[in-house]
Amino acid sequence: MPDLRREVLEANLELVRKGLVLFTFGNSSGISRKKGLVVIKPSGVAYERMKPADLVVTDLGGKIVEGKLRPSSDLPTHLVLYKAFPGIGGVSHTHSEYATAWAQARRAIPCFGTTHADSFHGPVPVTVELQDTEISENYEENTGHAIVRTFRDIDYSAIPAVLVANHAPFAWGPDPLESAHNAVILEFVARMAYFTLGINAQAGAIGRSLHDKHFLRKHGRDSYYGQPKEKK
Amino acid sequence: MPDLRREVLEANLELVRKGLVLFTFGNSSGISRKKGLVVIKPSGVAYERMKPADLVVTDLGGKIVEGKLRPSSDLPTHLVLYKAFPGIGGVSHTHSEYATAWAQARRAIPCFGTTHADSFHGPVPVTVELQDTEISENYEENTGHAIVRTFRDIDYSAIPAVLVANHAPFAWGPDPLESAHNAVILEFVARMAYFTLGINAQAGAIGRSLHDKHFLRKHGRDSYYGQPKEKK
Amino acid sequence: MPDLRREVLEANLELVRKGLVLFTFGNSSGISRKKGLVVIKPSGVAYERMKPADLVVTDLGGKIVEGKLRPSSDLPTHLVLYKAFPGIGGVSHTHSEYATAWAQARRAIPCFGTTHADSFHGPVPVTVELQDTEISENYEENTGHAIVRTFRDIDYSAIPAVLVANHAPFAWGPDPLESAHNAVILEFVARMAYFTLGINAQAGAIGRSLHDKHFLRKHGRDSYYGQPKEKK
Amino acid sequence: MPDLRREVLEANLELVRKGLVLFTFGNSSGISRKKGLVVIKPSGVAYERMKPADLVVTDLGGKIVEGKLRPSSDLPTHLVLYKAFPGIGGVSHTHSEYATAWAQARRAIPCFGTTHADSFHGPVPVTVELQDTEISENYEENTGHAIVRTFRDIDYSAIPAVLVANHAPFAWGPDPLESAHNAVILEFVARMAYFTLGINAQAGAIGRSLHDKHFLRKHGRDSYYGQPKEKK
Numbered sequence: 001m002p003d004l005r006r007e008v009l010e011a012n013l014e015l016v017r018k019g020l021v022l023f024t025f026g027n028s029s030g031i032s033r034k035k036g037l038v039v040i041k042p043s044g045v046a047y048e049r050m051k052p053a054d055l056v057v058t059d060l061g062g063k064i065v066e067g068k069l070r071p072s073s074d075l076p077t078h079l080v081l082y083k084a085f086p087g088i089g090g091v092s093h094t095h096s097e098y099a100t101a102w103a104q105a106r107r108a109i110p111c112f113g114t115t116h117a118d119s120f121h122g123p124v125p126v127t128v129e130l131q132d133t134e135i136s137e138n139y140e141e142n143t144g145h146a147i148v149r150t151f152r153d154i155d156y157s158a159i160p161a162v163l164v165a166n167h168a169p170f171a172w173g174p175d176p177l178e179s180a181h182n183a184v185i186l187e188f189v190a191r192m193a194y195f196t197l198g199i200n201a202q203a204g205a206i207g208r209s210l211h212d213k214h215f216l217r218k219h220g221r222d223s224y225y226g227q228p229k230e231k232k
Numbered sequence: 233m234p235d236l237r238r239e240v241l242e243a244n245l246e247l248v249r250k251g252l253v254l255f256t257f258g259n260s261s262g263i264s265r266k267k268g269l270v271v272i273k274p275s276g277v278a279y280e281r282m283k284p285a286d287l288v289v290t291d292l293g294g295k296i297v298e299g300k301l302r303p304s305s306d307l308p309t310h311l312v313l314y315k316a317f318p319g320i321g322g323v324s325h326t327h328s329e330y331a332t333a334w335a336q337a338r339r340a341i342p343c344f345g346t347t348h349a350d351s352f353h354g355p356v357p358v359t360v361e362l363q364d365t366e367i368s369e370n371y372e373e374n375t376g377h378a379i380v381r382t383f384r385d386i387d388y389s390a391i392p393a394v395l396v397a398n399h400a401p402f403a404w405g406p407d408p409l410e411s412a413h414n415a416v417i418l419e420f421v422a423r424m425a426y427f428t429l430g431i432n433a434q435a436g437a438i439g440r441s442l443h444d445k446h447f448l449r450k451h452g453r454d455s456y457y458g459q460p461k462e463k464k
Numbered sequence: 465m466p467d468l469r470r471e472v473l474e475a476n477l478e479l480v481r482k483g484l485v486l487f488t489f490g491n492s493s494g495i496s497r498k499k500g501l502v503v504i505k506p507s508g509v510a511y512e513r514m515k516p517a518d519l520v521v522t523d524l525g526g527k528i529v530e531g532k533l534r535p536s537s538d539l540p541t542h543l544v545l546y547k548a549f550p551g552i553g554g555v556s557h558t559h560s561e562y563a564t565a566w567a568q569a570r571r572a573i574p575c576f577g578t579t580h581a582d583s584f585h586g587p588v589p590v591t592v593e594l595q596d597t598e599i600s601e602n603y604e605e606n607t608g609h610a611i612v613r614t615f616r617d618i619d620y621s622a623i624p625a626v627l628v629a630n631h632a633p634f635a636w637g638p639d640p641l642e643s644a645h646n647a648v649i650l651e652f653v654a655r656m657a658y659f660t661l662g663i664n665a666q667a668g669a670i671g672r673s674l675h676d677k678h679f680l681r682k683h684g685r686d687s688y689y690g691q692p693k694e695k696k
Numbered sequence: 697m698p699d700l701r702r703e704v705l706e707a708n709l710e711l712v713r714k715g716l717v718l719f720t721f722g723n724s725s726g727i728s729r730k731k732g733l734v735v736i737k738p739s740g741v742a743y744e745r746m747k748p749a750d751l752v753v754t755d756l757g758g759k760i761v762e763g764k765l766r767p768s769s770d771l772p773t774h775l776v777l778y779k780a781f782p783g784i785g786g787v788s789h790t791h792s793e794y795a796t797a798w799a800q801a802r803r804a805i806p807c808f809g810t811t812h813a814d815s816f817h818g819p820v821p822v823t824v825e826l827q828d829t830e831i832s833e834n835y836e837e838n839t840g841h842a843i844v845r846t847f848r849d850i851d852y853s854a855i856p857a858v859l860v861a862n863h864a865p866f867a868w869g870p871d872p873l874e875s876a877h878n879a880v881i882l883e884f885v886a887r888m889a890y891f892t893l894g895i896n897a898q899a900g901a902i903g904r905s906l907h908d909k910h911f912l913r914k915h916g917r918d919s920y921y922g923q924p925k926e927k928k
Contacts, residue, residue, distance in 0.1 A: 022884050023877070024922075025811065044922025073913060073921050095811045097884075101891030104809040105899050113336040114399045115257065115327045132905040139909055166902040167810045181255070188254050188329075194891060195333030195426060203337050206398040209364040213371055217305060225305050226256075226276025345568040346631045347489065347559045413487070420486050420561075427565030427658060435569050438630040441596040445603055449537060457537050458488075458508025577800040578863045579721065579791045645719070652718050652793075659797030659890060667801050670862040673828040677835055681769060689769050690720075690740025 001039060004030050004176075005052040008039045008090075011176035015094055016047045018184045026094040027072040030176035031082050033089070036060055040078060042069035073140060080144025081172060085156045090176030092183040095168045098190035099183075102126070103163035109189060110205040112196045116189045117206065117214035121158035124186065125150050129165045143167070158215070161186045233271060236262050236408075237284040240271045240322075243408035247326055248279045250416045258326040259304040262408035263314050265321070268292055272310060274301035305372060312376025313404060317388045322408030324415040327400040330422035331415075334358070335395035341421060342437040344428045348421045349438065349446035353390035356418065357382050361397045375399070390447070393418045465503060468494050468640075469516040472503045472554075475640035479558055480511045482648045490558040491536040494640035495546050497553070500524055504542060506533035537604060544608025545636060549620045554640030556647040559632040562654035563647075566590070567627035573653060574669045576660045580653045581670065581678035585622035588650065589614050593629045607631070622679070625650045697735060700726050700872075701748040704735045704786075707872035711790055712743045714880045722790040723768040726872035727778050729785070732756055736774060738765035769836060776840025777868060781852045786872030788879040791864040794886035795879075798822070799859035805885060806901045808892045812885045813902065813910035817854035820882065821846050825861045839863070854911070857882045 011028035015021045024047070029040035039055050056067035060079055064071065072078075078091045094100075102109050102124075109124040111117055116124075127146040134142035147162050147170060160182045161171040169190075171182035196203050205211075218225040243260035247253050256279070261272035271287050288299035292311055296303065304310075310323045326332075334341050334356075341356040343349055348356075359378040366374035379394050379402060392414045393403040401422075403414035428435050437443075450457040475492035479485050488511070493504035503519050520531035524543055528535065536542075542555045558564075566573050566588075573588040575581055580588075591610040598606035611626050611634060624646045625635040633654075635646035660667050669675075682689040707724035711717045720743070725736035735751050752763035756775055760767065768774075774787045790796075798805050798820075805820040807813055812820075823842040830838035843858050843866060856878045857867040865886075867878035892899050901907075914921040 022880070025814075042923065070920075070923055095888075097888050098891060100809060100811060101888050101895055104888065104892040105896035107895055112398075113332060115332060118257075129903070130906065132903070135905040135909050139913075166808075166906055184254070192327075192329050192333050192336065194894060195330060196336040198426060198430065198894065199333055199339055200337035207361070207364070209367040210362065210398060213367050217371075224302075227274065227302055344630070345564060347564060350489075416486070424559075424561055424565050424568065427562060428568040430658060430662065431565055431571055432569035439593070439596070441599040442594065442630055445599050449603075456534075459506065459534055576862070577796060579796060582721075648718070656791075656793050656797050656800065659794060660800040662890060662894065663797055663803055664801035671825070671828070673831040674826065674862060677831050681835075688766075691738065691766055 001032055001035070001037065001057065002052065004032055004039045005055050007176045008041070008055055009050060009052050011090060011092060011180040012041050012047060012050065014177060014180040015092060015183060018187075020094040020096040020183060020187055021047070022095070026092070027074055028090065028092040028176050028180055029072075029075075029078045030090045031088075037065060038075075038078065038082060040071045040075055042067070043072045045069065074143075076138070076140035077144040077147070077170065080141055080148060081170070084144075084148040085151075085172065087157050087174070088160075088172040088179070089174045090179035091170060091172045092176070092179040093168065093170045094183050094187070096183065096187040096190075098194050099163065099169040099187050100167075101194065102190050103165060103168050106165050108163070109193050111211055112193050112203055113206060114210065114214045115192060117211045118218050119182065119185045119215075120161065120189070121211070121215040121219075122154065123205070124159060124161050124163060124189070125154065126163040127165050158219075233264055233267070233269065233289065234284065236264055236271045237287050239408045240273070240287055241282060241284050243322060243324060243412040244273050244279060244282065246409060246412040247324060247415060250419075252326040252328040252415060252419055253279070254327070258324070259306055260322065260324040260408050260412050261304075261307075261310045262322045263320075269297060270307075270310065270314060272303045272307055274299070275304045277301065306375075308370070308372035309376040309379070309402065312373055312380060313402070316376075316380040317383075317404065319389050319406070320392075320404040320411070321406045322411035323402060323404045324408070324411040325400065325402045326415050326419070328415065328419040328422075330426050331395065331401040331419050332399075333426065334422050335397060335400050338397050340395070341425050343443055344425050344435055345438060346442065346446045347424060349443045350450050351414065351417045351447075352393065352421070353443070353447040353451075354386065355437070356391060356393050356395060356421070357386065358395040359397050390451075465496055465499070465501065465521065466516065468496055468503045469519050471640045472505070472519055473514060473516050475554060475556060475644040476505050476511060476514065478641060478644040479556060479647060482651075484558040484560040484647060484651055485511070486559070490556070491538055492554065492556040492640050492644055493536075493539075493542045494554045495552075501529060502539075502542065502546060504535045504539055506531070507536050509533065538607075540602070540604035541608040541611070541634065544605055544612060545634070548608075548612040549615075549636065551621050551638070552624075552636040552643070553638045554643035555634060555636045556640070556643040557632065557634045558647050558651070560647065560651040560654075562658050563627065563633040563651050564631075565658065566654050567629060567632050570629050572627070573657050575675055576657050576667055577670060578674065578678045579656060581675045582682050583646065583649045583679075584625065584653070585675070585679040585683075586618065587669070588623060588625050588627060588653070589618065590627040591629050622683075697728055697731070697733065697753065698748065700728055700735045701751050703872045704737070704751055705746060705748050707786060707788060707876040708737050708743060708746065710873060710876040711788060711879060714883075716790040716792040716879060716883055717743070718791070722788070723770055724786065724788040724872050724876055725768075725771075725774045726786045727784075733761060734771075734775065734778060736767045736771055738763070739768050741765065770839075772834070772836035773840040773843070773866065776837055776844060777866070780840075780844040781847075781868065783853050783870070784856075784868040784875070785870045786875035787866060787868045788872070788875040789864065789866045790879050790883070792879065792883040792886075794890050795859065795865040795883050796863075797890065798886050799861060799864050802861050804859070805889050807907055808889050808899055809902060810906065810910045811888060813907045814914050815878065815881045815911075816857065816885070817907070817911040817915075818850065819901070820855060820857050820859060820885070821850065822859040823861050854915075
């Protein structure tokens, strides 16, 4: 799967270029739905010397199929997401500063403006905290389950990111690079929401009409943003 | 209009160089008053690969006159501004972080100091929120009308920027590059105003004399800032 | 005075390199005490294309002695400082973001830690606001007088910077580059003081002993920081 | 000790690359336990022109063994740490902005999330303030003693950093580069903790289970983060 390896490497490097990761704190993955195989960043390897061949290929059970390095320790979280969200093709996890601060503050990010509405069709939710037993056993997998429970009544394709309480954000998308882009936009939105609160602690979310207008002019059947050929 | 195309491209790139845009979130345009034609950035195209030929030329009704790409979806807002503000030659729209935060907080930016006074002869106003009916139909055009209504009693040439409530800033100027510069200065002023509030939540606007002094030493008949040949 | 021209250009460029100026918002100058001549940045000229020959030489009355361009409009403020503070050889004025925010908030920067104490032997003071009559006539000169009044009971060599209320900082030093360095350190200190207040709104200034210790290990007869040959 | 000199130079440069030092405000050192010798940055020398030969070698009493320049004035603090913490091989001191702000605010950094827990097995403590007599005599050495007293009941290898009240952070690690990395991570954690407080002033520390999980998946016998060969 040389193409998917290249795409996943590119998604990981995009996180670095956009200033979302310090050292090795972050990871992108991608999935081939046809083959049922996932490509993910190796654990604890510096981005600047990462080559496509260093990426690790596993099946949906987490068994290594190709690659000599250990996969990211967050692999089980990615696998749960791929299994629960059939429409996604890539997942990105970062500790980007502002999104992580919201996760640490255990507050969902309200939709304070159209920048948020352009990419997320509702507030970006925060998971509940894990129980001690969920932490001691299969922690990374349980992190995935907590995310999935959070989206029980939310359309994961309309809000492609989450804040894991006390931890950091995960974002996803139709392919690895789009999952990275969603992580970048989430950080941008989280930063502006932080500033908004600093200017007006009582700031409220925008109305439904404006929220729908912006999300739907970029996404779905009637979208009219961008060039026709760029649509997916 | 190869010159105007180059000027508009340059204005768009200035937004990128000054860190005001993420991905494709922003657009500059310019107008030839003689020909009644507007040049604007295409929608959703990456800045790094944009060439003068990619820019779109339309008339003041929004009809495409030259160019194979879709114009920015914010074109109707630009057109309303060109029609209502006859003295302007360029418009720049960004989602720059601090100015957007003020727009999201729905607060005008008070003039806290001479940096603001140098460029804006009063607080930078915020529009009222659009009605649902203004959002569902001709949203981008109605955004322009909301801006124009905000300037009913304000001189648009003395305060060349606005915060669109829940959305983001628009700035303008005598030519495309100056509109981009005003967008940059607005962001700089918005950032310092945010910090000012953090140091002193009761900070007040500066007095009229100081405000006038700074604005008028840079603008208008008796200005004495800069070099004589640089005056317009 | 080719050497002083080079030194002043270098000081101006140091402000740019350290991120203290946007566009042309800032200026450094230097003085030859022997000749009674001042070299200053021209008004409104972009830093990237400034050459030593563009700098303007004036006498202490502000009369241009060499140079074809207008001097910085802040020249009269610089001249007042050179006349009142005989030990200084350079002056730098910026609108650096955090120091300007403190000036806009009209609050002196308390000495919250040793970084501050290393360079400023007391809080960085803020001037009183100018009267309307001081603004309408000889504004820039009166800005200088307001600074000098602020230092009536303060040693200008021990606190080489000031916040001009509603405006921005001025810094000085034994030569142009050191005045620029003091402007850089002031901004660094202003930023950390802002963060300190955000963490602990009741944070207090450090004690006299620690303040003296840090200032005096870097400055004056018994200093022991740096290399012996670097002392002045 | 050419290897240790290179390692110490590299640690110092890492502080610069990661944006932790302004001018000469910071210093890294390393120790050869076998020889009982310490290599440290010279005092007040610019990083960009520092060569391995400029570094200063001293014994544990602070006597210069090799080198023509004065060692960092903070050397006595480093020496106290090397003597009290036998497992460390490197020490880094910076005035990084957010960690310094916490030190100035005299507040320990609570563990608000897993990024913190990954590297620090508890809150990052702040020392008590030094007494006047500790400041006037052997100030730098007493700074070291204050740090050591703070760790009387804390495992220095599990929390490899401290905030010196009113001053700035010190970090350490098994070798010079790791001490620099810990200083970088401390700054990252301090910044996110600052933002967290801004979003939720009542934010609390994470639970023991999650804290242990993250620290222990990266450190100690049962760690499973990173690649096997990278373990120490």
